[in-house]
Amino acid sequence: MRLSEPKEVIFPSGKLNLHGFIHKPEGDGPFRAILINHGSEHPKSGKLIAQPYVDRGYVAFVPHRRGQGRSSDQSEYIMDLIGQEPESTMGRKFVELQETHQKDVTAALSYLKQLPYVDINRIAMVGGSFGGIQSVLSTEKQLGLQGVIAFAPAAMAWSQVPELQLRLIQAVRSATIPILLIQVENDYDLSPTRTMAKELEKVNKPHKLLIFPAFGKTHAEGHAFGVRAVEIWGDAVFAFLESVMP
Template identity: 35%
Template sequence: MVEPARRSRMRRLVRLLIAFLTCIGAAAARSQPELDSLKYQDVFYASGNLRIQAYLYKPDGDGPFSAVIYNHGTRDGRERTPSPFPHVGRMLTRAGYAVLVPERRGYGKSDGEIWWKEVGSDQSRLISRLQAETDDVLAGIDYLRGLSYVDAKRLAVMGWSFGGVVSMLAAGRSTAFLAAVDQAGGALTWDGNSFMRSALIAAAEKSTTPTLFMVARNDRTTASVTTLADVFKKRNVPHKLVIYEPFTPSQGGRAAPGHALFSSQGAGLWENDVIEFLGRYLR
């Protein structure tokens, strides 16, 4: 049974996510019309008994290419709106990587319930849901292994916000990745959800994947990233921590403006860091 105070905190967190991510999503949609023409393939693969939609970007040439699984954050109220993240697709294919962007369960055309309908006000169910979404990410590995132009021995996982959370959970559960990138994973929920904190720390204590941790100084918190980096440091796992100067988005993100750094609006500030880190471990 969930305590009333905990239920109230969870409702506040959900409202924050809805307000913040709806603004950011709308802003991103308006700010990148020139990227919408970037070609990708709309694909589907199985995750257990669910059918998962994904967007597949391929560099020019025959390969075999290293590949990155990029994980989106939540987008409350627009879960079924297609979000192929063309700025990420262009950034990574230009560097020679194939890119798979899964619409995890409950998003896009994928099977499954929308996350907040399943989670409700129970904080423990949020991390259970994200672990289930991590299943969808790990199922993407098998899909990539079936592509002739992908070198499935050279994979990385990357994500922003809830996508950063599932990226860390995936790296804690699988040794298939040679690199991981955590962009402010859990920053909006870290302070108010002890289950989130425990799950991310547990994942960091298991992971042996070299990881790039990234967060803006004016995100809701930097602790969701710095705490995990400290765990990696104590365990002597290769990693890099980058805390960016405060970021002010042109649109959206008033509650935690720094969180918007990892939208298309701020991509120019972190692209080189990502490409350099991935190149160190995937080449």
């Protein structure tokens, strides 16, 4: 099927003017909606990851957080800021910047709710890697989300940043909505999803953990599972979304 044509929009996050891309099915709605959190890369329109959701009748919004992609002129790039920090305070800075980027995610969600063709009672969030971290952090807030899907959150940072481990464990223990955690066997590190799933189980919070067989041959290929392998994860993800947003 032909990829949907995105519409670029500008939305406020505090004093910043951030960019994002709306991918919309044909029709007037109201549609279910999904906010897609990109990783640490400089994103583009997000066509590939948005298309499966549009095909299922969802509006998909891909906001670009400060310093990244089309919002590059609104702040310094997060990886540059982390790299400038002394090793003794790098972990704390890493978490601090994730909290700052969370403001952009919350602002993007507010923008999404204002779209006349979006059903504000049926909005969920998905993200991978850094975007998975953002998605997990969103679960502890009362944002009007119905569920969150996190692909490989913190898989490349978990072992190096104990401060992040503590922050994400705190987030899931305080979760207010269902969480679906997904990774593949050959990702960089399975500890984040497994640890968070155990914490969710301890506090009896609704969640599901899915570990798929290896995708590709390298850690990098496995880490790209959430973008490149909808034919494998699609049924599980949409079953989860339909269960939280009937």
